[in-house]
Amino acid sequence: MTASIYDKTEKGREEITTRKYQLAPRLRTLLVMIDGKQTAAEIMKKVSALGLTQENLQELLEQEFIVETSVQTDLQTDTSTTAAEAEANEPSSVSPELSMTDAERFQALYSFYNETIKSAIGLRGYGLQLKVERAANIEDFRALRQVYVEAVQKAKGPEMARSLSDRLDLLLGKS
Structure with missing residues (x-):
């Protein structure tokens, strides 16, 4: 089956x-x-x-x-083969985020935050967008993660917050 x-x-x-x-x-x-x-x-x-x-x-x-x-x-009769296949397949789906340079990652995070704050939070996200504008490095974006997720959850609910936080974690390099 x-x-x-x-x-x-x-x-x-x-x-x-x-x-x-x-x-x-x-x-x-x-x-x-x-x-x-x-x-x-x-x-x-x-x-x-x-x-x-x-x-x-x-x-x-x-x-x-x-x-x-x-x-x-x-x-499955041979679970070790299945696990090996899964491991072989997994890096290819994550590799674009892992192979980014810091500058590319910074730009991707900047774009992600700006686009999703605008679409998911709207005008209530103005203060958060100002913080994104002031971000100077990836660590600044990591520091904004929790505030961002809470704002999305408040505006759009837990499903949207979970979806966006998963995408954000990939960009931030978290698993």
């Missing part, structure tokens, strides 16, 4: 942060739940009470908000 695992595409991440594609609220809720770690069945179990079905997942896939990242087999 196999189970698909889905992750957000760049288009899906953009929809979460900016609502650019004006995805229907129910589909957006499903999109937020997709994290690249849970199987489709696990996600469906969590959202079935909302009336979301496998067809809704397929709709996100067809509109390229998500992509199938792997297929997990429940009955």
Whole structure:
């Protein structure tokens, strides 16, 4: 028996942060739940009470908000091979963030903060944007992380805060 695992595409991440594609609220809720770690069945179990079905997942896939990242087999006979394959696959998905120079990382963090503060927090994030403007190094951005996550959570809720904090942690070099 196999189970698909889905992750957000760049288009899906953009929809979460900016609502650019004006995805229907129910589909957006499903999109937020997709994290690249849970199987489709696990996600469906969590959202079935909302009336979301496998067809809704397929709709996100067809509109390229998500992509199938792997297929997990429940009955693995050689788990050491599976673990080795997972380790071999993992660095490639993280390598762009790890291979950034400090200047590239600084610019990526600066852009991330400015774009997401504007779209997720709005005018209430003005003070936070001023702090981003004053940031002189990556450590300054790390110091802003908690305040940023709390502001997003207050403005948009825990799902959005978790999604954005995961992306921010990748840029900051945290796992």
